Amino acid sequence: MDDAGASLAAQMSAMGRGAREAAAVLRLGDAATRTRALTAMAAAIRADAADILAANARDVAAAKASGMASAMVDRLLLDEARVEAMAKGVETVAAIRDPLGAELDRWDRPNGLDIARIRTPIGVIGIIYESRPNVTADAAALCLRAGNAVILRGGSECLASNLAIHAAVAKGLSAAGLPETCVQIVRTADRAAVGLMLTGLEGAIDLLIPRGGKGLVARVREEARGVAVLGHLEGLVHVFLHASADLEKATAIAVNAKLRRVSVCGAAETLLVDSADAQRLLPPVAQALRDAGCELRGDARARALVPGMADATEEDWRTEYLAPILSVAVVDGVDGAAAHIAKYGSAHTDAIVAEDGAAAERFAALVDSAIVLINASTQFADGGEFGFGAEIGIATDRLHARGPVGAEQLTTYKYVVRGTGQTRP
């Protein structure tokens, strides 16, 4: 390791120790203090808007100079409305019910032991993310609401923006008398910092959350060593139109699921249509999608019903387009739809449109995704829409938490067992 590497390692170790100390303070702190810090953070973000925008302008200029694609530049870009939305997001988290201390379960044993399961913080969370600078504020707010210390490592392309937002976050912590090490940010673009986080910083990090593209999430999952990872993989999202579907609902949901925003993980990527009534459903829905600017790629049965569709390849069924492109397959009933989803889906979010309640419930049972929607758009796959205030992302792993990860999903629990002197025979 060279001098710079040793110095970075020492800095990251110190962050780990600082985070652990902060976690110990937070674990014993009260909800009112956490709320006060969150409210002060939102105020500081508003007060610092000019600084945040100036820092962001530097990031954007550098990104443009480096030849970054304009869609990517747009993800970096902040304006007054986006800064205000960030402050509002933090206020929403300040307003949700504090998850800590809740009694999740409680029962008595025949020997008189009283067992309570109590919600507690996880401890120290490491978040590795890309692009959108609002993640800095969202992640800080959610971790704090759940009583966790957090170490943030954002993308190098918005380091200046992230540091400016973090400065406001730190003011909020300080206003509430909380240690600034409750929310720390890696202040260098050196990718070696990520490597150090993947080792858990000598046991300081309890959970790593990658948020970003497939490459980032895959790297964190594969390279994390001895530290748990909560993965947010792609959303290969399906909408299935059952033979019993109402055409108006089917059309509205398919168009909204695909096109409301094409770049979110809850955007539909494949439309499945029941062969039992595809002739009624597919042509008008396809027309509505095309009218709204969507390109369609179909299997043979879909193309027989909708002229001019491109041929969907095997690759199409596995592709998260994040673009106004939709693959379309005709399948045989609920079981055919579920089989397609099991083969190609990412267990993120899938929807059925059906008036037949039994068919809808069978779909909900067969499809093993974090979120299954009946007669609603897949774009509701979002922590805010679930009432969580905000989210770190949608978890697609099967352990700990599935679906939107809000403050409650960033907690764990412990048992408190109260006795009167019991010993075990």
Add this chain to the structure above:
Amino acid sequence: MDDAGASLAAQMSAMGRGAREAAAVLRLGDAATRTRALTAMAAAIRADAADILAANARDVAAAKASGMASAMVDRLLLDEARVEAMAKGVETVAAIRDPLGAELDRWDRPNGLDIARIRTPIGVIGIIYESRPNVTADAAALCLRAGNAVILRGGSECLASNLAIHAAVAKGLSAAGLPETCVQIVRTADRAAVGLMLTGLEGAIDLLIPRGGKGLVARVREEARGVAVLGHLEGLVHVFLHASADLEKATAIAVNAKLRRVSVCGAAETLLVDSADAQRLLPPVAQALRDAGCELRGDARARALVPGMADATEEDWRTEYLAPILSVAVVDGVDGAAAHIAKYGSAHTDAIVAEDGAAAERFAALVDSAIVLINASTQFADGGEFGFGAEIGIATDRLHARGPVGAEQLTTYKYVVRGTGQTRP
């Protein structure tokens, strides 16, 4: 890879695929079928007792011939009572409430969406364990109760016993019409099989659970690649006698926590005594422990009160003896006890003995262990004692599940969102 290696890899891949298929069947199966299989398993274990004991005799003979220590041989050894206990254990799991399908939460959103959180199986679990052959039956039963397929890999020293128990388990599955791949066992002592499981068998394994010694658990945690691990680390368990402790309860709890069984993870390893009343508490408790055959190693303050104690080294505070040895320290109040536990404990199980309720509750808040007991023996750290029927072990990681891992802890959840055609604005 040589031919044998390639053949093992192919076998393990096939097990992974078989498990995934079984998981799909189990996910849609009903509780009654799972219960039928469990009841039939218990019956088959009883019916096969002679075969199981004969196989076990071969393992024990081989272990003795290899010069294995007699305490270790005892862990392998089955007799009629232990086989009956195994069958009873499976029946207990058959009798507990089936965890699947339970509605964990349900709420409406202002837009009319009805969001339900439903308990579902994790999928495929890999369990890597050592020694005690009863784990084969316990793990199979708990995984099945929770609707998971499982791949078992027991210690090579009891392979014959494990295969015989597995044969009975398979009969139970078959009697209920469930695929035999619901519970599979690695049929070779080749350690390369563990290495393959640590890679997740091409995504087939959703969760790895190591159950055994520190070395095994550490290896699984460090070497698992892209697959989640639920860790069961050591129990560095403390009993703290607060100044307000009732002497009779303190004595009974300290002796029981240390000596009821010294080899379990819930056995106490360190006794902490409040300096505010150590003179009243420590000498009689130490005497009772010595009378029961326990060796004591103390810090300076403890040795001043109890003559003839060995000097506890720094290493002692970090040692899980699993033997009739106890380290003893005098600490200053609840905060001193909590600080000692934070520094040396393993966040597994810790107890306070106190008549002062406020002190006890402060201890419960300060000590961040999976199980905190007030006025009860740490030997209650056990899934059976919690009412879980049985357990795979006590989880010491912070994610997904903490404390005893029973059937409920082997589940995850999904959201079913019911709408009436909602699209997202």
